[in-house]
Amino acid sequence: MKKQIRHPLRSPWTLGLVMPLLLGLLSACSVPRLNVAADAVLYIPEVVQGNFVSKEQKDFLKPGMSRLQVREVLGTPLVSSVFHEDRWDYVFTIRRQGVPPQNFSLSVWFKGELLDRITGDELPSENEFVTKLVAQKPNLNVPTLEAKDEDLRKFPVPVRKAEPAAAPAAPLPASYPPLEPASR
Numbered sequence: 001m002k003k004q005i006r007h008p009l010r011s012p013w014t015l016g017l018v019m020p021l022l023l024g025l026l027s028a029c030s031v032p033r034l035n036v037a038a039d040a041v042l043y044i045p046e047v048v049q050g051n052f053v054s055k056e057q058k059d060f061l062k063p064g065m066s067r068l069q070v071r072e073v074l075g076t077p078l079v080s081s082v083f084h085e086d087r088w089d090y091v092f093t094i095r096r097q098g099v100p101p102q103n104f105s106l107s108v109w110f111k112g113e114l115l116d117r118i119t120g121d122e123l124p125s126e127n128e129f130v131t132k133l134v135a136q137k138p139n140l141n142v143p144t145l146e147a148k149d150e151d152l153r154k155f156p157v158p159v160r161k162a163e164p165a166a167a168p169a170a171p172l173p174a175s176y177p178p179l180e181p182a183s184r
Helices: 012-029 055-061 065-072 126-133 151-155
Strands: 047-050 087-096 099-111 112-120
Touching: 055 065, 055 126, 065 087, 065 099, 065 112
Parallel strands: none
Antiparallel strands: 047 087, 087 099, 099 112
16 A cells, blocks of 8 residues: 655645735735835924014115114124124024025124224115915914804793892991900
């Protein structure tokens, strides 16, 4: 009689171990690839450097103003070089997440103690700058907070039960005892 040779993969134990493993591997192929790096949004803090000088402040400056007057209008200069005592530099930079950096610079030149000329970038007005800073939020459907008379009539008026009248309080004494003893 000829002995049958069984294939090792046909044993019940092997099939019980191999089949779930193969099914697990094949099901992993159908799972969408996770891209954690692309989904992660990093928080980048806002970086503000320097003094913001608006168009209105620049327009307020006139040749012949003293250094003190210029400092009162524009604030302390960001750069005041020892080698260029006749020049003050005002530089403003803001870096925000999702927005290109904004850079503005203004140089104020003096002759002696008086303002001579102003050079620099085209500066935005205060309103223009604020509108650039404020993020436009989507218009959400905000419920009205004021009810019209027609809306109020839909609800029944609550009826208040008459509360019993409170019993009259006892009259207060005409004189009170002293708070502290007369002698110690």
